[in-house]
Amino acid sequence: MTSRTRKEREEEIKFGRRVYAHEPKGGSSRLFPSYGGMSSRAKAEKFARGTPEAMIKIDRSSIKSLKHLTEAGRYISRNGKLECEDGDGYVISDTDTLDATMADWAEKDKAERAESSSRQRFAMARRIIVSTPTGTDPETLKKAVREFAQQELGARGYEYIWTLHLDTDNPHAHILVRSVSKDGQRLHYSRREVNALRERWCVVAEKYGIDLNATSRAVRGRTRRDKPIERVKQEQRGSQHIYEKYRIEELVKVLKSGGEFTDYENEVMKKARATRTEIRRNASDYIKELRDSGSPDDIKLAELIAEKMNNLPPVESAQEERLRKARDKIRRKRQKRTAAEKARAEAIKEAIRRRKKAEQEGKKRYR
16 A cells, blocks of 8 residues: 655645645635635635535544444444445445445455555545525535535545435435545545645536535634534433533533633634734735725725624633623613513502592592
8 A cells, every 4th residue: 555745745736636725925815725626816806795604524534343344334224214325326225235335345345455465454445525595496505516526536546335315404425435546545635635625525516506615614614624524413412411511510600600611722722813813904004905906806805805704703711602692681681670670660650640640630629
């Protein structure tokens, strides 16, 4: 089994391959860096008009046995209820064929490990999830995913199967790919390569009318990572995370004391705040570049980006966000209760005034 060096991977600038882009210097490249698939300007324009973001998730290397491999195949096919398609366009519509495919992958992996001198047990397969915005046409998504998988995996000699999941708000595709290509290359994506992969997915999706962007979470004001798939599934099953009880108790304690989460001023949050400062600095430089150009289009783009930057959400931890929302909810309840109490007091005053008026009129008639 051969493996490429980092330098060799960095030199793969060809479209459709993993990319390390040679980025131009300037505000646009710092705020919206290009990794070879999209230009910085295209990202900026899509960011300004609020284009939905491309989402690609690559799971951890956890599929290391035939059992895990079969379970992964069964999961993406919903136990045979959904049709899968392989890299040659062959449709797999039953669990027997699917299980046989997984068994074949496992046998190939076994043979490769027998020839390898490494003791490390690598993953047999990886899962890639490609998601699209709500309302995406399934047939359009199918065509886009088919071309994307062939471009990124099939053309490089990787075996894979894929299918669509349409039972969520965001239609998405699951791609199960064998970790070793026909040429013996092991599938691996660095963080930078995943960014390039997102850009290339945007380019393919746009060919089929699916408008997507590929900016970073930090530029969009998101300072925390999404929950892992395993955590999401756990919550959907109604299970409580091992630390969730502690977090709730901690939140209640701070709410009662009226204090803050002093322990959350850690290195992670310090880094997040430093990143926000850098984002604002880069945005300011880019906005100035656009305004100084004198072009009406550039000036309009500068104003839209400035507006987006002024409305970024606060930098806060998950617990800090919980605390803020809880206090907002308490404040609204108090305001509502205060308004109700005020209205009730006014009603009492009005009743007393009317009673006094009636008593005075009764005394006048008596006289």
